[in-house]
Amino acid sequence: MNGQPAHKKTVRTAAEYLKRKDLFRKDAYLNGEWFADEGRGTIEVTNPADDAFLGTVPDFGAEDTEYAIAAAERAFPAWAATLAQERAAILRRWADLMRTHKEDLAVLMTLEQGKPVSESRGEIEYAASFLEWFGEEAKRAYGDTIPSHLPHSKLFVSRQPVGVCAAITPWNFPSAMITRKAGAALAAGCPVIVRPASETPFSALALAVLAEEAGLPAGLFNVITGDAKIIAATLTGSNVVRKISFTGSTEVGRLLLAQSAHSVKKVSMELGGHAPFIVFDDADFDKAVAGGIGAKFATSGQDCLAANRMYIHEKIYDAYAEKFARETAKLKVAHGLDEEAVIGPLMSEAALRKSEAHVRDALEKGATLLAGGQRMPELGSTFFAPTVLGDVTPDMLIWQEETFGPVAALTRFAEEDEVVASANDTIYGLAAYLYSRDVGRCMRVSDALEYGMVGVNTPKFTGAAIPFGGFKQSGLGREGSKYGLDDYTELKYVCFGGIDE
Numbered sequence: 420m421n422g423q424p425a426h427k428k429t430v431r432t433a434a435e436y437l438k439r440k441d442l443f444r445k446d447a448y449l450n451g452e453w454f455a456d457e458g459r460g461t462i463e464v465t466n467p468a469d470d471a472f473l474g475t476v477p478d479f480g481a482e483d484t485e486y487a488i489a490a491a492e493r494a495f496p497a498w499a500a501t502l503a504q505e506r507a508a509i510l511r512r513w514a515d516l517m518r519t520h521k522e523d524l525a526v527l528m529t530l531e532q533g534k535p536v537s538e539s540r541g542e543i544e545y546a547a548s549f550l551e552w553f554g555e556e557a558k559r560a561y562g563d564t565i566p567s568h569l570p571h572s573k574l575f576v577s578r579q580p581v582g583v584c585a586a587i588t589p590w591n592f593p594s595a596m597i598t599r600k601a602g603a604a605l606a607a608g609c610p611v612i613v614r615p616a617s618e619t620p621f622s623a624l625a626l627a628v629l630a631e632e633a634g635l636p637a638g639l640f641n642v643i644t645g646d647a648k649i650i651a652a653t654l655t656g657s658n659v660v661r662k663i664s665f666t667g668s669t670e671v672g673r674l675l676l677a678q679s680a681h682s683v684k685k686v687s688m689e690l691g692g693h694a695p696f697i698v699f700d701d702a703d704f705d706k707a708v709a710g711g712i713g714a715k716f717a718t719s720g721q722d723c724l725a726a727n728r729m730y731i732h733e734k735i736y737d738a739y740a741e742k743f744a745r746e747t748a749k750l751k752v753a754h755g756l757d758e759e760a761v762i763g764p765l766m767s768e769a770a771l772r773k774s775e776a777h778v779r780d781a782l783e784k785g786a787t788l789l790a791g792g793q794r795m796p797e798l799g800s801t802f803f804a805p806t807v808l809g810d811v812t813p814d815m816l817i818w819q820e821e822t823f824g825p826v827a828a829l830t831r832f833a834e835e836d837e838v839v840a841s842a843n844d845t846i847y848g849l850a851a852y853l854y855s856r857d858v859g860r861c862m863r864v865s866d867a868l869e870y871g872m873v874g875v876n877t878p879k880f881t882g883a884a885i886p887f888g889g890f891k892q893s894g895l896g897r898e899g900s901k902y903g904l905d906d907y908t909e910l911k912y913v914c915f916g917g918i919d920e
């Protein structure tokens with residue numbers, strides 16, 4: 420289907436909101452060229468806040484994915500042979516261009532993703548920081564020399580780019596999940612094929628406009644839109660693609676792992692979370708309330724780091740629940756382009772139904788409703804009031820599953836051992852939070868939590884400098900930080916024999 424479907428109510432296309440109109444691209448970007456749908460059909464993109472039609476992208480499939488793979492394969496040798504400084508300079512220019520056009524990129528992100536525009540600006544800065552960080556890390560991709568165990572020999576280890584990489588990314592962070600992967604791949608000397616989420620392709624395509632402007636040669640950064648299953652099957656099935664990086668649900672991650680087994684690819688998986696948020700009775704009370712709001716309601720709760728199980732010590736539970744609910748009720752829910760919005764729409768009807776189901780199930784099983792609890796039809800069909808449930812118990816769905824919506828679940832605990840055991844009692848292990856002023860306890864509990872990342876007395880700990888990733892079924896590998904290049908390189912060991920003979 421081309422053009423604007425008749426049933427859509429809004430007539431402004433996304434470009435009309437932007438100062439730089441050419442950042443809104445509706446074509447896929449393969450081998451340094453822009454491709455319209457070529458008669459293969461298109462996918463509609465709408466604003467989750469009001470269902471307004473924003474534009475379409477091509478519904479590409481296996482043949483187009485093969486084209487991108489071949490282009491990336493051709494581009495690989497010359498790129499791998501560049502000096503790290505050259506790669507870093509291009510990545511830095513790309514990051515600078517993102518910052519120059521931050522406002523347009525943020526507005527575009529809010530239009531297709533819904534998140535408050537202040538959060539979108541933050542994500543653009545976060546996304547740009549990965550390009551800059553990995554450009555710098557490329558210069559420090561050191562190897563080793565090994566004291567020889569063989570006579571007359573010298574032993575060297577160096578890092579080589581793994582080859583063509585693929586990235587499959589989610590809608591909740593439409594730019595940062597791409598640059599966290601593409602920045603590392605390109606810095607290491609690898610081309611990358613990105614398949615963005617169907618809901619948020621325009622942020623990815625705007626990144627391609629700026630990559631080209633930064634001087635990135637053709638074939639190195641490709642953005643293909645279309646059917647996820649077909650494109651992913653082609654990427655995972657290819658022997659040319661040597662590495663796949665995925666951010667999304669654990670269910671899809673398992674599928675991609677299985678599909679990648681045949682060609683024995685390197686894989687990075689950033690999967691689901693089910694974060695515990697633990698407040699001890701010796702915590703700074705006000706900071707723990709503000710931290711809980713931040714950890715629960717960022718990205719309108721649609722965040723893999725979102726606090727999903729909030730454990731509050733029994734001595735402070737009543738006061739905490741009362742203040743937390745009061746502060747939650749003050750959060751402004753609005754269209755993301757409203758500068759005062761703190762909570763935007765949810766991404767889909769399915770997301771609303773999941774939040775509703777978690778609330779209904781909890782109330783049926785004896786939880787108490789302390790704030791919110793219902794849709795907000797006066798704002799639109801995808802808005803859900805920030806909600807607080809008290810006295811939640813382990814038999815409730817919300818205690819067992821990632822909600823991915825603005826619903827906070829509070830329970831009381833008494834003992835440190837008990838709360839750590841309960842927090843660890845899940846297949847997930849992405850992020851955890853704890854609040855206490857006892858340094859010994861902070862060390863002990865953060866050690867005991869089976870999570871890849873622990874925020875102690877803070878809801879904010881991400882950034883390009885940290886190794887992002889999870890334990891257990893929350894993922895494999897780490898993105899960002901000095902470890903982030905590892906998954907995009909192979910270690911090459913060379914033994915020089917016969918010297919001194």
Ligand code: NAP
Binds near residue numbers: 588617648689
């Ligand atoms: P999702 O359904 O797994 O989708 C993620 C991506 O995979 C999208 O591009 C999607 O395409 C694609 N996809 C869907 N089904 C596929 C299939 N059968 N084969 C190949 N690709 C497929 O996840 P989501 O609902 O968008 O995102 C939410 C999840 O991501 C949550 O569980 C969250 O915790 C997790 N997440 C994790 C991190 C992290 O770093 N650990 C960060 C953000 C989000 P379509 O858009 O076309 O469906």
